[in-house]
């Protein structure tokens with residue numbers, strides 16, 4: 440069994456509710472919606488972050504992460520993402536207005552720049568220690584990817600934010616080794632129009648989507664609830680034919696796969 444930890448499981452912030460962040464191992468994370476609060480000083484071990492897209496809820500801790508450990512860091516913080524995601528991060532976050540441009544600032548202890556922006560491409564596998572991460576395109580309002588995570592020989596798929604997405608089921612049906620899926624639900628089914636324009640799933644849409652999964656043995660986990668709608672979403676998911684067996688994620692939860 441391999442494990443990962445969902446450090447932030449929600450699609451919005453509230454008291455004791457934090458946004459998307461997945462700790463893959465002690466030095467690699469996917470998305471930076473919630474790193475410093477749960478990890479504290481251990482967050483200084485993180486030196487690779489793989490982003491799914493440029494939305495604020497997925498990168499809010501990035502500027503604070505590089506700032507918090509700047510004086511003790513001996514290796515750069517590598518930020519991986521689609522070219523569009525990295526362009527937005529540079530233009531709107533590390534732009535010397537909102538936050539210093541750490542791309543241009545050398546580490547105090549080392550020769551390198553303090554952050555390095557590294558473009559990645561769907562379908563190409565990125566290896567980090569004993570991990571393999573393979574991004575795939577999803578269906579969101581901005582260019583966005585999910586990842587197939589291979590850790591210690593086990594595989595899990597994380598879609599991050601997406602609307603209906605045939606690619607998810609195509610990959611899952613073709614790869615018997617994937618034993619868990621983390622997918623999103625954001626709004627109640629009666630808000631289908633908002634879900635469509637913001638390219639998020641509702642319980643009804645996920646129920647339809649899950650009908651495309653043609654094999655057994657995939658544990659389903661759901662994240663990205665908008666905090667306003669938690670009771671309604673839980674109720675709807677529990678009533679859905681294909682969603683009732685799904686596990687609803689909370690901040691800090693460890694997932695075995």
Ligand SMILES: [Zn+2]
Pocket residue numbers: 450459494496497600663
């Ligand atoms: Zn999001």
Ligand SMILES: [Zn+2]
Pocket residue numbers: 492494579600
């Ligand atoms: Zn998003």
